[in-house]
Amino acid sequence: MxxxxxxxxxxxxxxxxxxxxREVVAAFGATGFTSEMISAKAVVFGDRNSFALAEHGNLESPFYIQLFGSEPETVAGAAEALTARFPCDGVDLNFGCPVPKITKNGEGSALMRTPEKCRAIVAxxxxxxxxxxxxxxxxGWDENSLNAVEVALACEEGGASRLTVHGRTRADLYRDGTLRPGEIAKVVRAVKIPVLANGDVRDGESAAALLAQTGAAGLAVGRGALGSPWIFSRIRAALNGEPPPEVDKRSVMRRHVALAFAYKPFAAAGEMRTHMAHYLRGFRGAAALRGAVSTASTPADYEAIIRRLPPDF
Ligand SMILES: Cc1cc2nc3c(=O)[nH]c(=O)nc-3n(C[C@H](O)[C@H](O)[C@H](O)COP(=O)(O)O)c2cc1C
Structure with missing residues (x-):
């Protein structure tokens, strides 16, 4: 086992x-969670919405609060403020976000260009x-600056106890076919701390392949979990050579709707549309439901969509 x-x-x-x-995913055995990225500057300015992102509830699995920022004192101040208020198992630092409005401030993946600054922020x-x-x-920033090992060593020296490495450069964004497992493997060999490999895990087969190609201690799965929170139990079963566990998809969707409206009554109306579109991805009858999904805004609207799903969904 x-x-x-x-x-x-x-x-x-x-x-x-x-x-x-995260709560929906936890039921399928994911071993750890990280918050949505939170702006260190916004926390230091006392922005309430940013604080709300650090709320996690009482899940048993470890929870990391993720911050982005480029000034060591600001990120440290935000980390201190959030960890004093919200229970968590760690602080995760975002050195990977490729979005221009983040990188133009020297934050997210822009930090890959300055390993010394990464070390200073971690420390x-x-x-x-x-x-x-x-x-x-x-x-790395692009294919001419594949410097993951240098950045990883700087983070380890600064005191990081774990790394998650998405095997793309900033220039790769999220493009298909650009994952570089060999670069993750170099990091795994270079550092003493555990490394989670990340990128394009969609099923048991791709999970086993990424583990084998990188030698990583574990995996982080993002997009593969959207519309398929049960992917974690399927990957675990595949790694153990067991058949995929049965899932009652409708009850998972119902629970997701209930939790979304309970935690964010105002935002859930719209955000659940995106999740619902993910749940329906690849389903033959999705086109007929598209109109209902695009106008859904109450739990009853979502329930009506779930009831229209055929028995073999
Ligand atoms: C919608 C979306 C939002 C993301 N937000 C964050 C974030 O807040 N912090 C972060 O470190 N990475 C973020 N990422 C990157 C993912 O954590 C992950 O590295 C990337 O999607 C590759 O893994 P995957 O192929 O399993 O999705 C985001 C990705 C997506 C698709």
């Missing part, structure tokens, strides 16, 4: 990996909190 020890975390996803979704946060500090990074 040694495969039960391999960490299978839900990768952080702003706008999708909120508390409700400052480490000095400010009592919980472990981890890092989520890419493998």
């Amino acid at each position: 040694k495969n039960n020890a391999i960490p299978l975390d839900l990768a952080p996803m702003a706008g999708a990996g909120d508390r409700a979704f 400052a946060v480490k000095g400010a909190v009592r919980v472990p500090v981890s890092v989520k990074m890419r493998v």
